[in-house]
Amino acid sequence: MPTRQDAYALMTSHVKNENLQKHMLSVEAAMRAYARKYGEDEELWRITGLLHDCDYEEYPSLEEHTHVAAQWLETEGYDKRIIYAILAHNDLNLATHPRNDLLSKGLYACDEITGMITATALVRPTRSIQGLEVSSVRKKMKAKGFAAGVNRNDLVNGAAELGVDLDEHIAFVIQAMSEVADTLGLDGLSTQSLSQ
Template sequence: MSTLTLKRAKEILAKHTTEPHLFLHAAAVSAAMGAMADHFGADKEHWEAVGYLHDVDYEKYPDEHCHHVRELLEPEGIDEEDIRAILSHGWGITTDEAEPETDMEKSLFTVDELTGIVQAYALMRPEKMDGMALKSLKKKFKDKRFAAKCSRDIIQRGFAMLGMEPGEVMQCCIDGMTAHKEELGF
């Protein structure tokens, strides 16, 4: 088994997903995961690939999200480590199978929801991702009515798991998503 590449992740996701907003979310999480990999000195493309593929079973099984990951990815030859990382983003939410343990797993658990807040904030700004200030994002994060579907509780649990300051993780999301703003439609 070889390391999952972003190209391969995109091929696999396209087999199971058709909705444009899910591809956009995949790209946002992938971008944030790349910045988190940089933070941890890890393999950036590998983390981006795992981030891109994290919702592989969501469109087909929205009410059983994370319960079909293994059956979709094992036949594709995806490493157990990557399957586990993908499963871990649903820990305590949709499944209890894989508690996040590695930096990659903890990062995916955290940025999955956090990218939604960054994206919502970018959409309301005339300059989109350009010049997004951490201080302003923190304000939006504190406003529970803003991007209300993005669970602050899950994100806070992720910050605690990572043992990082919330601002550090938010800045990684801003940096990663800014670097991929064209792909994200910003």
């Protein structure tokens, strides 16, 4: 199977938008942490997070998104479980790819919550994720105009599908993202190289 380095190269060859790259790196960090928690394959889970939106910049329509990525990943020899989970995180595919395994549920749960956490961290005076409270994220979730692109239903449903309390989920993902805060530009300092 291709390595994490291969996955990163594939992602950056199709995604030039730095914010979208950081989003995928955030989901990678959260997925890796959940793999550790559940005793799953960390490499498999982190690559799933890293590649889940790799076609989105070039193919943003929901009818194409994930289907194009699935074709790329199949051609490159990626594990079928990664491809399945990526297809399953797009709600339009649920009839053929229901989220019926832990990997798919984990990806769905981690996707939108990383966006809400990032947006909340970036409006803090420090622009840092360090010390970010769950209550701050929950408060921003209730603000309709804030991070309007983040689907609130997905935040709630993702945690429910994974079988975790939403507050615990938010705290867990904040911690996972904090471990790579410099790479994500959420350390309150200048951004570092994304590839680390």
